[in-house]
Amino acid sequence: DEYDEDGYQIVKDYIGSLDDRQKNYFESEINRNRRGIYCRDIIEKYEGNYPVWAFIEIISFGKLVGFYHYCANRFSDKEMKYDYYGVLTCKKIRNASAHSNCILNDLRSHTAEHRTKKDITEELMNIPHMNSNFRKNRMSNERIQQIITLLYMHKKMVRSEGVALYESGELKKLIRRIDRNSTYYKTNKLIQGTFKFLGLVVDSWF
Numbered sequence: 001d002e003y004d005e006d007g008y009q010i011v012k013d014y015i016g017s018l019d020d021r022q023k024n025y026f027e028s029e030i031n032r033n034r035r036g037i038y039c040r041d042i043i044e045k046y047e048g049n050y051p052v053w054a055f056i057e058i059i060s061f062g063k064l065v066g067f068y069h070y071c072a073n074r075f076s077d078k079e080m081k082y083d084y085y086g087v088l089t090c091k092k093i094r095n096a097s098a099h100s101n102c103i104l105n106d107l108r109s110h111t112a113e114h115r116t117k118k119d120i121t122e123e124l125m126n127i128p129h130m131n132s133n134f135r136k137n138r139m140s141n142e143r144i145q146q147i148i149t150l151l152y153m154h155k156k157m158v159r160s161e162g163v164a165l166y167e168s169g170e171l172k173k174l175i176r177r178i179d180r181n182s183t184y185y186k187t188n189k190l191i192q193g194t195f196k197f198l199g200l201v202v203d204s205w206f
Contacts, residue, residue, distance in 0.1 A: 003075050007051040014070045026063065033058050065091050086117060086153045093146040103143060107194050112142040120152045127204040138197040148201060155205050168206040175199050 018026060033039035039058040046054050056064055065087050072080035096103060116124075116139045124135050138144050151171075158164050178195050185191040 005052075007053060008049060010071070010074070011050045011052055011055045013074075014067055017070060026059075029060060029063065030058065061094060062091060082117075083153070083157070086120075086149055086156075089146050089149040090153055093143075093150050103147070104194075106143065107141055107190050109137045109140045112140050112145045114145075116145055117149070120149060123152060123205075124148070124201070127200055130200060134193070134197065138194060141194075144194060144197070147198070151201060151205060164206075171202045171206050175202050 015023070015026065030043060034043050042054050042058050050058070056067070059067070065084075068080070068087055069084045071077075072084050093103070121135075121139075124130055124139070125132070139148065154167065155164075158167075175198070178199070182192075182195075
């Protein structure tokens, strides 16, 4: 609504912007979803002329991220362009989770390839009892950086109060689960510090 876009045309233009390899991948993705019970009816109803509200239901999360980037450029929206990189980080940890990878396999400092985004750093420093060195050490770990980016982007982008309330409850359950057997790692300062950091963020943001 903000950009007065045609919900059908923007999808056509996006698909038209894909190169041959991307289009072939997209078509194979749609054909695969056509065989599934969750997307079949939507695909058959619109059959190649998808409105944006239907399109986002039948594409993968990776394709959704690409579509978001396309919209950011189409609208020349600086905030969307900036947020795209946060969403891209969310995609990485989402993929790791979807493939049952061990998320907390390496908690060492200085494994992150990039510096933490400025707005996330500022939000972290507003958290009570968040020591600067403590924050820098934790956020220099790529896995923790991705988790915190995911939490931040959720807090920033999710508009549904119901969803936010539900996820808040789930995160609090997770923190309680972490604390349940804290004696297992009471001598491991790296694990203790990481869990303390995550607890501070969840308590403050959610």
